[in-house]
Amino acid sequence: xxxxxxxxxxxxxxxxxxxxxxxxxxxxxxxxxxxxxxxxxxxxxxxxxxxxxxxxxxxxxxxxxxxxxxxxxxxxxxxxxxxxxxxxxxxxxxxxxxxxxxxxxxxxxxxxxxxxxxxxxxxxxxxxxxxxxxxxxxxxxxxxxxxxxxxxxxxxxxxxxxxxxxxxxxxxxxxxxxxxxxxxxxxxxxxxxxxxxxxxxxxxxxxxxxxxxxxxxxxxxxxxxxxxxxxxxxxxxxxxxxxxxxxxxxx
Numbered sequence: 001x002x003x004x005x006x007x008x009x010x011x012x013x014x015x016x017x018x019x020x021x022x023x024x025x026x027x028x029x030x031x032x033x034x035x036x037x038x039x040x041x042x043x044x045x046x047x048x049x050x051x052x053x054x055x056x057x058x059x060x061x062x063x064x065x066x067x068x069x070x071x072x073x074x075x076x077x078x079x080x081x082x083x084x085x086x087x088x089x090x091x092x093x094x095x096x097x098x099x100x101x102x103x104x105x106x107x108x109x110x111x112x113x114x115x116x117x118x119x120x121x122x123x124x125x126x127x128x129x130x131x132x133x134x135x136x137x138x139x140x141x142x143x144x145x146x147x148x149x150x151x152x153x154x155x156x157x158x159x160x161x162x163x164x165x166x167x168x169x170x171x172x173x174x175x176x177x178x179x180x181x182x183x184x185x186x187x188x189x190x191x192x193x194x195x196x197x198x199x200x201x202x203x204x205x206x207x208x209x210x211x212x213x214x215x216x217x218x219x220x221x222x223x224x225x226x227x228x229x230x231x232x233x234x235x236x237x238x239x240x241x242x243x244x245x246x247x248x249x250x251x
Contacts, residue, residue, distance in 0.1 A: 015197070017148050018141055021155035022193040025140070026186040028162040033170060033178050041233075047167055048233040050160035051221040052240025057157035058214045060245050063092070065146075066214070069207050088211045095215030102128050103223060106172065122173050126181045129165060130188040132216065137192025138199075139213060142206055153248060160240075161217055162189075164224055 066088050106125050109118070136158050143154045166185075169177050201209070225237060 014148055014151070017151055018143075018193065021151055022137055022140055022190055025137070025155055025159045025162060026189040028159050029166055029182045029186040029189075032163055032166045033182060043167075045233045045236040047164055048225060048236035049240035050163045051225055052237040052242070053244040054157050054161035054164065054217050055221045056241040056244040056248070057153065058217050061153060061157075061248050062210060062214050066092075066207055066211050069203070088207060091208045091211040092215035095212035095217075096219045097215075098212075099128075099132075099216045099219045100223075103219075122176055122181070125172065126169065126177070126184055129169065130184050133162075133185050133188040134192035134195070135209065135213060137189040137194075138196040139206075139210060140193055141196025149251075157244070161221065165220055168220075168224055 067085060102125070106121060109121050140151065140154060140158070143151045162185075166182065169181060169185075173181060
């Protein structure tokens with residue numbers, strides 16, 4: 001009995017890296033509400049910088065990877081009249097559109113911000129991001145195909161992305177998010193990572209999940225930069241995007 005069980009007790013060093021990365025990413029949601037800034041400008045600069053990092057990762061690292069692997073999607077996800085690259089980018093567009101629709105629904109469902117927020121809106125919004133976080137936790141495991149460095153690049157970019165999402169959700173839901181929402185989002189990252197170790201959906205589906213994530217990340221980062229009422233910082237965003245691009249290209 002001991003012999004067959006022994007391999008199951010071994011933990012690869014890369015698995016340990018993935019677990020630590022997942023814990024750090026989850027910790028962003030737990031700790032970001034207690035982070036204090038000297039002034040609002042410092043907070044805005046950091047949020048814009050974080051948004052630049054996450055968008056840079058999608059365009060410079062993730063999308064070229066998906067293009068190179070598009071043929072893997074091939075016949076298993078065949079759609080008449082579409083080439084593999086189109087299928088990947090259509091799924092990325094779907095991720096963008098889904099989260100745009102989510103944000104519009106939340107904004108339109110709670111027009112009177114002075115009134116008490118409907119509980120259903122909170123759970124719909126947080127539940128959507130919980131599924132999103134679980135997807136990111138799942139895909140973290142499958143960054144192992146690019147080695148420890150690939151896991152770390154992904155974890156840093158998504159950790160920054162969580163920081164931006166967390167600020168947005170706290171803006172929408174205030175105290176109820178601090179009390180409940182952040183813990184739900186932190187937990188779902190770890191749940192997604194655990195499922196990633198247990199379930200392999202196959203490379204074609206995996207590529208489509210990464211594509212959906214790419215489109216979603218771009219929308220969720222950019223929506224925090226563009227509205228006039230946001231105190232976003234263009235040069236901080238450029239610094240985040242440019243700096244992380246340099247690391248991805250030259251490191």
